[in-house]
Amino acid sequence: xxxxxxxxxxxxxxxxxxxxxxxxxxxxxxxxxxxxxxxxxxxxxxxxxxxxxxxxxxxxxxxxxxxxxxxxxxxxxxxxxxxxxxxxxxxxxxxxxxxxxxxxxxxxxxxxxxxxxxxxxxxxxxxxxxxxxxxxxxxxxxxxxxxxxxxxxxxxxxxxxxxxxxxxxxxxxxxxxxxxxxxxxxxxxxxxxxxxxxxxxxxxxxxxxxxxxxxxxxxxxxxxxxxxxxxxxxxxxxxxxxxxxxxxxxxxxxxxxxxxxxxxxxxxxxxxxxxxxxxxxxxxxxxxxxxxxxxxxxxxxxxxxxxxxxxxxxxxxxxxxxxx
Numbered sequence: 240x241x242x243x244x245x246x247x248x249x250x251x252x253x254x255x256x257x258x259x260x261x262x263x264x265x266x267x268x269x270x271x272x273x274x275x276x277x278x279x280x281x282x283x284x285x286x287x288x289x290x291x292x293x294x295x296x297x298x299x300x301x302x303x304x305x306x307x308x309x310x311x312x313x314x315x316x317x318x319x320x321x322x323x324x325x326x327x328x329x330x331x332x333x334x335x336x337x338x339x340x341x342x343x344x345x346x347x348x349x350x351x352x353x354x355x356x357x358x359x360x361x362x363x364x365x366x367x368x369x370x371x372x373x374x375x376x377x378x379x380x381x382x383x384x385x386x387x388x389x390x391x392x393x394x395x396x397x398x399x400x401x402x403x404x405x406x407x408x409x410x411x412x413x414x415x416x417x418x419x420x421x422x423x424x425x426x427x428x429x430x431x432x433x434x435x436x437x438x439x440x441x442x443x444x445x446x447x448x449x450x451x452x453x454x455x456x457x458x459x460x461x462x463x464x465x466x467x468x469x470x471x472x473x474x475x476x477x478x479x480x481x482x483x484x485x486x487x488x489x490x491x492x493x494x495x496x497x498x499x500x501x502x503x504x505x506x507x508x509x510x511x512x513x514x515x516x517x518x519x520x521x522x523x524x525x526x527x528x529x530x531x532x533x534x535x536x537x538x539x540x541x542x543x544x545x546x547x548x549x550x551x552x553x554x555x556x557x558x559x560x561x562x563x
Contacts, residue, residue: 242316243269243283245376249367251327251341251359258329258336261363264305266312266322267377268292285376292377293385293411293540295322296364298340298394300417300501302508307501308391314529320536321381323368327360338508340394349427352434358401361388365407385540388413389532391500392452396420399444399475403437412539414443414532416500417450419471420479421460430461433474438481441545443488443535445528446472447495448558451515468496468515473559482563486538486545489561490531494518499525519556527556 244266251259270286277283295315297308305324312322329339341360345351356362365386372381386409390398395418402413420436422428436442446453450468457466469491476489497514498504499521504511517524531551537543545562552560 240286240317240319241269241271241283242266242313244312245282247367247371247375249363249370251363254329254359261325261327261360261367263323263325263364263367264312265371265377266309266316266324268316268319268321282376285380287380289319290380291382292319292321292380293382293387293536294368295320295387295389295536296361296368297322297324298358298360298388298390298397299324299326299338300390300392300394300509301340302338303391303394303501304338304505307504310502310525311389311500311529311532314533315536318533318536320387321377323364325360325364340390340397342393342397344426347426352422356401356403356406358397361397361401361407365409384409385411387411387536387539390415390418392417392497394418399436399442400434402440402442404439405437410440412441412443412536414445414535416445416528417447417453417472417497418444419446419453419475421471421475423459424461425459432460433471433479436475436480438487441484441486441488441535441539442480442482443490443531443548444472444476444480445490445492445531447492447497447499447517447524449494449496449515449517452497452510452513454515455513469559476561476563480563485562487563488531488535488545488548489559490528490551490557491559492524492527493556493558495521495524495528495556500528524556527551527554
C-alpha cells in the first residue's frame with residue numbers, strides 16, 4: 240500500500256501567542272491517479288476501498304520532532320489506518336520552551352488530577368480529525384468513532400493519563416512506550432505516587448530494559464537513587480491500571496532503550512545523554528514493537544482477538560508479557 244502525508248495546522252484555544260499552534264502531519268493510505276494536482280502540487284488522493292479508516296493520534300516525547308515517528312506512522316497506514324503526528328512548541332513551564340505533547344498543569348496537581356483531561360493538545364487534535372473528515376483529501380474517509388491514542392515518553396504519559404472514554408468517547412484504545420504514571424513530588428504528590436489509569440479502554444504499555452532516561456529520572460518521584468528502567472512501567476500496569484477485561488497488555492523488551500522508539504533521533508535536543516546503549520538490533524526492536532502495536536490496534540477495532548498478543552510472550556526479545 241502506498242503511504243502519503245500532508246501538513247495542516249490547528250489553534251489551541253486559550254494558549255497565548257505564539258505558543259498556540261499545532262502543526263500536524265497526517266499520514267494516509269494513498270492511491271495515485273496521475274492527475275494534474277498530483278503532478279503540480281503532490282496532492283495524491285486517498286485510497287477509498289478500505290474506508291472508513293480508524294485514526295491513530297500519536298503524542299510525541301518532549302523535544303522529539305514528529306519525523307522520528309514516521310516509521311511507525313507508515314507502518315500503521317500500511318495496515319489500513321490514518322495516523323496523525325504533530326509538533327507543538329510551547330512553554331509547559333515558565334521559561335522552558337520545548338516541543339511538547341501538551342500538558343494542562345492545572346489538572347496535574349493532587350487537588351485537581353482526574354477532574355478534567357490533563358492533555359491540553361488532545362481536544363484540539365480530536366477536533367482537527369473531525370475537520371479532516373469534512374473537507375480535503377480525507378473527507379468522508381475517516382471513522383471518527385474509532386480513535387486510538389499512542390505516545391512515547393512524555394507523550395506516552397499523556398496517553399496513560401487521558402485514555403478515558405468518559406472524557407473522549409471516540410477512544411477505543413491507547414498504547415505507550417517508555418512511559419509510566421509516576422507523579423512528581425515537585426508539584427505536591429507524596430513520594431512514590433502512581434497516578435491511576437482509567438482502564439476503560441484497552442491499553443498496551445511497553446518499555447525497554449535499557450531505558451536509561453527513566454532510570455535516571457527517579458528523583459522526580461522521590462527516589463534517592465536511580466531506579467530500574469522498567470520498574471515503574473511494570474507497576475503502572477500491575478498497580479495503577481484498572482482493568483479486568485483481558486484486553487490490556489504489558490510488553491517489556493530486552494535490550495531496548497528510551498530513544499530506540501524515535502528513529503532517526505536528533506541527539507541535539509532532549510536527554511539522550513542519560514540513555515543506556517541498546518543491546519541487539521534496534522531495527523528488530525522497532526519491528527517487534529510495530530507488530531505488537533498493529534496487532535493491538537486490530538484487536539481494538541474488532542479485526543483480531545486480544546488473545547493474539549499472547550504469542551509475544553514467547554518472543555526471544557520479550558522479557559515480560561502480561562495481560563489483564
